[in-house]
Amino acid sequence: MTETQGEAALSPLMPFVLERTFTRTIDTIADTLGQYGDGPSIQAAIDLVGRYQLAGLLMAPKHRGQGGPRSQSSE
Numbered sequence: 001m002t003e004t005q006g007e008a009a010l011s012p013l014m015p016f017v018l019e020r021t022f023t024r025t026i027d028t029i030a031d032t033l034g035q036y037g038d039g040p041s042i043q044a045a046i047d048l049v050g051r052y053q054l055a056g057l058l059m060a061p062k063h064r065g066q067g068g069p070r071s072q073s074s075e
Contacts, residue, residue, distance in 0.1 A: 029049070
């Protein structure tokens with residue numbers, strides 16, 4: 001783990017972000033189960049959720065200087 005990753009992991013914002021991320025994932029899975037009645041459709045929908053959620057997480061800036069609100073200077 002790099003120093004920046006450790007710093008982000010210890011951020012006081014992390015509990016909120018993780019809680020919301022996983023709550024929304026659970027909500028999406030529950031909605032999927034209610035929407036589709038057959039196994040193949042459920043599996044395909046869950047696969048899509050995982051694919052796009054992971055893609056979004058992988059594209060998130062890893063360091064403060066690589067995008068996002070913290071990288072913008074107020075000077």
